[in-house]
Ligand code: BES
């Protein structure tokens with residue numbers, strides 16, 4: 165199989181059990197298997213801003229064993245085993261950052277039903293409640309969850325590890341339309357409230373086994389519209405037309421392209437919910453209903469790559485799952501790889517390379533921005549055995565190093581035509597399961613047994629275990645990026661030569677750029693600052709001239725473009741932009757902008773950064789608030 169060098173390397177790292185034990189759970193999940201659909205019920209109370217619920221697991225173990233589940237800031241009120249009350253359960257003290265284990269004694273049963281009643285508290289990290297004023301339509305309050313990576317435990321007692329999967333029968337009660345991560349009962353969105361309390365019950369079936377981090381809940385003034393034969397978009401009624409427009413052109417073609425690359429979509433429906441602005445991610449691949457940031461709705465259909473990404477998770481992540489967050493690249497690296505293959509198949513291979521260029525820039529910037537304590541997170545396979553917070557480990561590394569590795573493997577084995585049969589093979593081998601990097605490598609080498617010597621040319625040690633940039637850049641086609649590089653170069657040479665800005669540059673320079681070309685142009689401008697002879701702050705007057713010539717960027721509705729425009733201007737300490745960025749940070753909740761936005765403002769004007777953070781913190785999602793606090797040392 166492996167060449168000797170790789171064999172020595174891998175065998176020295178390979179864990180004793182496979183898949184590797186997840187260090188980010190306090191549960192004793194290894195003792196149990198889930199034998200039947202878990203029933204999960206949530207009751208949403210907008211007045212107290214809590215969710216109470218009941219969960220019932222069907223469990224089996226070799227020997228009778230106490231059950232330890234993850235919880236975090238939950239109140240557990242009742243536990244039953246096979247219908248019998250278990251009064252002596254205990255919630256142990258918190259162990260930061262992993263929460264408080266719930267210990268349930270059990271001396272008798274090896275096959276049993278475990279039923280738990282619980283309620284969330286104000287400290288719940290998974291759920292954000294919004295007052296109606298914080299929504300777009302201001303008609304009703306709103307609630308949404310975000311469980312990945314380890315916040316499911318603050319919503320429901322569970323084996324909160326991606327290594328454990330279960331099918332579900334889900335329901336929730338709410339006065340407002342509600343969604344969960346399953347197939348919605350057709351009656352859900354049809355009737356009026358069906359009991360005298362004004363509450364309605366919504367039912368969802370999840371017949372495919374999923375890990376706890378994919379449990380999701382949202383409720384509010386939500387309506388839906390079709391965006392394809394098996395897809396809907398959900399959002400607040402006033403945005404329904406713009407949301408439908410944004411996605412309807414691409415949705416089904418993404419699905420069909422992904423199906424050709426891997427195998428047919430197994431989840432039946434693919435829907436997307438566009439959330440209020442405080443949603444902390446671009447998208448979250450909750451099964452059957454991707455949650456998405458409203459920053460995607462830019463009116464130009466140029467952010468649909470996020471939908472391609474979340475859709476690709478239907479195979480990578482949701483069918484085939486990393487067994488712990490140490491192997492997160494198996495989720496995200498594969499997903500970015502598939503996302504770009506989808507785009508490449510639809511729009512041409514240059515588009516794929518172009519996205520990879522943007523990703524490579526993000527990776528360079530992401531690694532450069534990591535402080536000394538975070539450098540450990542720039543390896544592909546991570547080490548979380550010190551029980552660190554997986555939210556702290558989050559970066560572009562699993563995404564971009566991971567997808568670059570897969571791209572590199574594709575080339576090493578002989579290109580797409582040779583690599584492609586491996587894709588369905590891998591996803592079929594591991595679907596409904598969770599795996600680690602070692603199982604991936606075993607499967608790769610077994611599949612390409614005739615190309616083992618080619619695979620052995622890969623510098624695995626650097627790819628898998630060394631911090632920093634990957635050893636090989638797998639893409640070469642810069643045709644779509646060249647115009648962007650050329651324009652940025654022209655700025656550099658004009659400024660260095662001391663020539664006139666207004667005589668050289670015009671608004672029309674950027675008029676034909678797609679949003680992504682503007683992204684690359686602006687990234688390249690920022691990167692000039694890395695040259696030894698060039699600091700934007702030494703060229704403030706030229707930067708101010710640029711801000712007039714390209715003033716359309718200041719009005720961009722595309723958050724990727726607008727954010728980078730602010731970065732260019734603020735890197736050069738153009739003070740005119742400090743408040744523009746500060747105010748903008750009050751209108752977006754996506755951590756991709758909020759965290760680096762505050763970090764940048766903090767670098768040039770800490771007082772202002774702290775002021776804006778305090779002004780807006782109550783509107784941010786709890787995870788986002790906590791991360792920015794860490795970033796700003798507050
Ligand atoms: N699964 C992630 C979001 C996530 C990761 C949430 C880790 C919590 C912990 C999702 O699929 C994702 O990667 N979203 C990206 C968009 C994508 C196009 C790279 C994002 O939010 O920016």
Ligand code: ZN
Nearest residue numbers: 473477496499
């Ligand atoms: Zn993802």
